[in-house]
Amino acid sequence: MSSPDAAPRRFNAARHCLAENARLRAGKTALVMVGEAGRADRYGFAEVEDAVLSIAAGLVELAPEPGARVMIRMGNEADYALVYFAAIAAGLVALPSSAQLTPAEAAFIAEDSAAAIIVAGDGLPVESGGSRIVLRSVDIARMKGGRPLPAYADTAADDPATLVYTSGTTSRPKGVLHAHRAVWGRRPMHAHWLGLTESDVMLHAGTMNWTYTLGVGIADPWACGATAILYEGPRDPAIWPALIASEGATLFAAVPSLYRRILKYAALSDHDLSRLRHGVTAGEALPPDLLAEWEAATGKPLYEALGMSEISTYVSSGPTVPVRPGSPGKPQPGRRVAILSEAGEPLPRGETGLLAIHRSEPGLMLGYWNRPEEEAAVMRGEWFVGGDRASLDPDGYVWFHGRADDLMNAMGYRVSPNEVEGVVGAHPDVAEVGVAELAVGAGVRVIAAFVVLKPGASAGEDDLIAWCAERLAAYKAPRAIRFLDALPRTANGKIQRKRLAATQA
Incomplete structure (x- = not known):
């Protein structure tokens, strides 16, 4: 099985998601941010690109060194996405983080990453420290009114683009560094998990600090010219079927535990879900009973995917892969996936071992930020091993058998x-x-x-x-x-x- 096509040698992930859309679909809605009482702010593709390039110009003025880290510590708001893509457009490294982090947790990430800039939501405490620059909403508003960057940074596909902190085997989170090519590496998901096309409207239930949201909720729709919808109000489970109906969502993304809460607390029959083609889920294993209950209640398929911060999703069911309850699906076409023994040798189908993906995978991380010992621990020759234990059945479906570690x-x-x-x-x-x-x-x-x-x-x-x-x-x-x-x-x-x-x- 060959790996997915390599990204172009010169490649900028933000340009890939925005430039053609701004030229060909300037007035089409790119992003909808829905708040309380049905309030919705809508942004067209040309408007998004202009804001992204204007913020990018402001960031470069403050941190001109390519690869400088821009930490984002904000709530679920439109500016989060704009700053994220602006940092990438400028050739800097976007570092998304959660507004839920305590000040001490946020300070550790800022220090460990040597962030040059922190963009913080109003009211969120941030320690500046040294030469670090702290920006607030008023600063981003000023940048959006400035002159845009004349062009996206001329980055290589292997240049760093994002840094995401995730739990490791130690007591401190570790940074997962991704290249611009990671966005290119997401393309097999579009047809084989999401069934995503230009005409789709994707509603994602996550918050923007999460790679599941930034990827499936924003980058994937934009890479296909589709519309992304996010929500920034109270998290009542009943809001999701209401939003599917009111916004005409064709795809809905969430974690299994939210689907369960929707079934328990929301009156699905009160809402018109006719435009919804299917739901997608990742982040947790999908129990077969939940799958059956959702399909019985809605008449809509639910497609699962398996992924992680270091790779994103690479195993899934979807429009091209029939659901097999209890399994997350098959490796997406083009992915080089194997089951390895502890010694790193590929095992035959039916045997349980370590789930691995080949290092040629374009979505695979560049490495762990300043953690060479942890990088060495996850490589078995040419294979990356994330810690999942699994087997492949005769039809190529993956069956999960727990973690090899305690995460x-x-x-x-x-x-x-x-x-x-x-x-x-x-x-x-x-x-x-x-x-x-x-x-x-x-x-x-x-x-x-x-x-x-x-x-x-x-x-x-x-x-x-x-x-x-x-x-x-x-x-x-x-x-x-x-x-x-x-x-x-x-x-x-x-x-x-x-x-x-x-x-x-």
């Missing part, structure tokens, strides 16, 4: 137990802690901390949850605390995280 999945984000354990363990009443996922309902798993208290300590569940809420982004913080007399350990004293949940059986 958890929270609301579609990978979270390191080490990071959470470090925060819980710093509480003065905690002697020991182990963190793992805990099943709390059908298809519902949460991050839980299993705690041994110090003698005479009296901290309760509410105390520890409040402690974590002050120090961790909401999606990382434990939703449950369980108190134990001792943690399960190996003979060498290592915590057996996979046995923690069994202590509650």
